[in-house]
Amino acid sequence: DTAVSQTPKYLVTQMGNDKSIKCEQNLGHDTMYWYKQDSKKFLKIMFSYNNKELIINETVPNRFSPKSPDKAHLNLHINSLELGDSAVYFCASSQGASAPPQHFGDGTRLSIL
């Protein structure tokens, strides 16, 4: 039933490790997004894919690499994790790159030890 689902919900790992977060949507949307929400609740867009093509790439370190195997999936791989990467990461989707609204998953809370 879940429209936008992310796994895992919680991720606790050591500095320097590599980790991935997966996102899937069953809404039939063609555009997906990754956002980062910091401890002060500030939400910032990181990436967006439309029909598997990268269309938004904000100022994000190269350690972050999104991958979209198909329109329904957008995964986020993070290399060499740093303390500052601790945050909640949200996946979202929409029908059309310029068509609100966006539908959000419930987030992945990443904690770096």
Next chain:
Amino acid sequence: SQQGEEDPQALSIQEGENATMNCSYKTSINNLQWYRQNSGRGLVHLILIRSNEREKHSGRLRVTLDTSKKSSSLLITASRAADTASYFCATARGGSQGNLIFGKGTKLSVKP
């Protein structure tokens, strides 16, 4: 730079009262959206108001938009404990409607 700025940052009211949150933005917009975030959950879209609209209603929600002042307000009437959440306004960066800029949100607490 941050586009949307909500105020107040936090608001505490009693059930049944009205809650008003404000949002200011910096550049011209095609539309402005309001989202709600319950604790530990993702954002949920509430309402979108287009730049040529001044007011819009949806159930107990009323949104106004003043493009001359670059501001919007969200009014929740007859609030309920279930309205307790953070509320964010969002505008699009440049011509890309999908590239949303969110403010820091207003944390609303509705006491039963």
